[in-house]
Amino acid sequence: MNVVQSEGVIGREAGFVHDVRAVAGRALRQVPREPAAVLPAVFVPAFFYAVNLGALENLAGTAIDYKAFLLPMAIAFAVTGMSRAPALVIDIQGGYFDRLCMTPVRRSALLLGLMTADVAVITALCLPVIATGAVVGVRFATGLPGLLVFVGFSALWGLAFTCFPYAVALKTGSPAAVNACYIVFFPLFFLTDAVVPKQLLTGWFSTIATYNPVTYLIGALRSLITSGWQLRPLLEGLAAVSALALVGLSLAFAALRARIRMAD
Amino acid sequence: MSDSGGYSVIEEAGRPLETAPPDAVRTVGLVRRFGPTVAVGSLDLRVRRGEIYGFLGPNGAGKSTVVRILCTLLRPSGGTASVAGYDVTEDPQAVRVRIGVALQDAAIDDRQTGRELLSLQGRLYGLSAAQIRTRLGDVLDLVDIGTAIDRRIGTYSGGMKRRLDLAAALIHSPEVLFLDEPTTGLDPHSRSAVWSEVARLNRELGMTIFLTTQYLEEADTLADRVGIISSGRLVAEGSPAVLKHSVGHDVIVAEVEGDDISALEALRSIEGVESTGNADGTFTVRTRDGAAVLGTVAVKLSRAGLHLKGLTMRTPTLDDVYTAMTGSRIEEGEALL
Numbered sequence: 001m002n003v004v005q006s007e008g009v010i011g012r013e014a015g016f017v018h019d020v021r022a023v024a025g026r027a028l029r030q031v032p033r034e035p036a037a038v039l040p041a042v043f044v045p046a047f048f049y050a051v052n053l054g055a056l057e058n059l060a061g062t063a064i065d066y067k068a069f070l071l072p073m074a075i076a077f078a079v080t081g082m083s084r085a086p087a088l089v090i091d092i093q094g095g096y097f098d099r100l101c102m103t104p105v106r107r108s109a110l111l112l113g114l115m116t117a118d119v120a121v122i123t124a125l126c127l128p129v130i131a132t133g134a135v136v137g138v139r140f141a142t143g144l145p146g147l148l149v150f151v152g153f154s155a156l157w158g159l160a161f162t163c164f165p166y167a168v169a170l171k172t173g174s175p176a177a178v179n180a181c182y183i184v185f186f187p188l189f190f191l192t193d194a195v196v197p198k199q200l201l202t203g204w205f206s207t208i209a210t211y212n213p214v215t216y217l218i219g220a221l222r223s224l225i226t227s228g229w230q231l232r233p234l235l236e237g238l239a240a241v242s243a244l245a246l247v248g249l250s251l252a253f254a255a256l257r258a259r260i261r262m263a264d
Numbered sequence: 265m266s267d268s269g270g271y272s273v274i275e276e277a278g279r280p281l282e283t284a285p286p287d288a289v290r291t292v293g294l295v296r297r298f299g300p301t302v303a304v305g306s307l308d309l310r311v312r313r314g315e316i317y318g319f320l321g322p323n324g325a326g327k328s329t330v331v332r333i334l335c336t337l338l339r340p341s342g343g344t345a346s347v348a349g350y351d352v353t354e355d356p357q358a359v360r361v362r363i364g365v366a367l368q369d370a371a372i373d374d375r376q377t378g379r380e381l382l383s384l385q386g387r388l389y390g391l392s393a394a395q396i397r398t399r400l401g402d403v404l405d406l407v408d409i410g411t412a413i414d415r416r417i418g419t420y421s422g423g424m425k426r427r428l429d430l431a432a433a434l435i436h437s438p439e440v441l442f443l444d445e446p447t448t449g450l451d452p453h454s455r456s457a458v459w460s461e462v463a464r465l466n467r468e469l470g471m472t473i474f475l476t477t478q479y480l481e482e483a484d485t486l487a488d489r490v491g492i493i494s495s496g497r498l499v500a501e502g503s504p505a506v507l508k509h510s511v512g513h514d515v516i517v518a519e520v521e522g523d524d525i526s527a528l529e530a531l532r533s534i535e536g537v538e539s540t541g542n543a544d545g546t547f548t549v550r551t552r553d554g555a556a557v558l559g560t561v562a563v564k565l566s567r568a569g570l571h572l573k574g575l576t577m578r579t580p581t582l583d584d585v586y587t588a589m590t591g592s593r594i595e596e597g598e599a600l601l
Contacts, residue, residue, distance in 0.1 A: 010399075010436055011362070011389035011390060012361055012390040013361065014387065014388060014389065018387070018390070022384060022387040029376070030375055030376075033375065087375075091373065094371065094372075094374070095369055095371030096372060098337055098367070098371055099365070099367070099432070100388070101337060102335050102336065102337060102363070102365050103385070103389060104357050104388065104389065105388045
């Protein structure tokens with residue numbers, strides 16, 4: 001056996017962008033190898049979209065285009081919880097996270113690389129949902145630019161939400177805890193006007209929906225499809241999702257620091 | 265001594281006398297506590313550049329904790345530690361660039377292929393695509409798994425994973441290589457291959473190798489110097505030959521049935537015996553001239569009314585050194601001796 005021909009240390013710090021790309025590249029390579037992690041995000045939204053359309057479209061009557069009204073729900077279902085956090089837990093438990101930490105990779109790149117991969121997957125997952133909408137006749141009142149903003153909003157939401165599983169993964173290193181945090185999605189999602197117009201919500205449900213950031217995400221997405229360029233819903237949606245992203249990123253990076261500092 | 269650009273400048277009366285490369289590993293009063301437990305207690309180590317340093321001790325002695333500190337995974341609770349001239353807490357990035365690490369449990373991602381893992385490792389060390397190709401060619405000989413390099417690591421055997429782990433540690437041609445129990449779980453062929461490679465890396469490239477092991481033969485065969493650790497403290501250090509010499513020239517081992525005290529008294533009365541020991545009915549006699557004393561041992565034990573079940577003579581091992589220093593034996597698990 002004659003292994004190392006090169007002489008002298010050739011390693012060096014690669015640079016932040018390079019680190020993020022390397023970590024994201026690894027994460028993206030795993031995606032097609034784990035179809036079970038992605039396929040539900042393609043089929044479940046289509047299923048709920050079809051079921052809700054079948055059950056409620058006639059009730060909605062002709063006052064609203066219910067197919068268009070419901071599409072943001074399908075998008076939210078598709079992109080929420082699309083995260084490499086379970087894979088991060090496997091890295092932590094298997095010791096690979098430690099191996100990465102012994103390289104000169106920037107610590108923040110370990111997390112940002114995964115999030116970058118998530119955003120890429122989320123963006124890709126928007127396409128079949130939008131295509132489904134197009135097949136049933138949904139058109140964007142804001143045209144192609146609106147569609148791009150729609151995808152951008154969806155990606156920002158996906159990023160905001162995925163921060164929480166990462167925070168839990170880094171804090172606990174437990175797959176059960178990561179899976180449990182997806183449960184948060186359901187109250188966040190259903191306590192909105194995703195399925196029923198806001199003016200029909202009453203009482204406590206209406207109050208919660210008013211303070212639920214997902215309501216404003218749905219509102220912004222819906223406006224792009226049905227109302228044309230309207231500044232207010234877009235700004236409200238951006239503010240709500242950005243605030244959630246800010247909180248999520250803070251928690252995730254605090255957990256990363258704590259994970260690394262756990263060695264202190 | 266001051267530090268200048270990663271190199272220590274030896275000074276006298278404030279004047280630099282000569283510039284010398286720093287030690288590969290240096291710890292001063294290194295302490296690591298986990299709550300009330302002291303895993304490493306005031307450890308002073310000095311590993312020179314270009315040597316193979318064997319860090320020997322039983323499970324739980326603190327070997328892996330020391331390695332994790334030196335590899336920047338753990339912060340020390342007290343004292344200082346530097347690798348390749350850089351402080352592990354003050355300048356961990358400089359340390360990381362210069363070290364390669366294969367930890368006790370092969371820390372590799374089962375979901376990647378072997379080639380992907382090595383390539384990613386190269387990228388994280390800032391290697392260009394061309395450098396990665398070259399280095400992959402170099403280290404693939406070590407992995408020695410043929411076309412399986414393009415299979416997912418999850419399909420590899422334990423030995424293949426360990427070899428891949430070692431290859432990943434070498435991809436950037438590190439200055440100091442940390443091997444934490446590198447042959448645990450390997451078959452004899454793979455173990456021998458790893459030993460050969462470790463020796464070659466050191467001999468041909470001058471790579472410093474910090475090797476932790478609980479295998480006496482491994483330390484004895486590979487290490488230029490051995491540090492023996494027990495309960496987080498260094499109890500002996502030196503070349504294997506010097507350490508073994510320090511506990512006597514020959515060791516006579518007698519398995520005896522009967523009264524332990526009588527046996528010990530009989531053995532101690534023999535002229536030329538340097539020291540004696542007893543563990544579970546097995547008595548050890550250290551002496552400068554085993555051949556001259558061997559017969560007397562048999563006679564004395566017999567005259568003391570003891571039943572001699574076995575009598576052998578051997579040269580001292582590092583286990584004898586450990587026993588002499590701590591009063592117990594290194595538990596070897598898969599003992600090689």
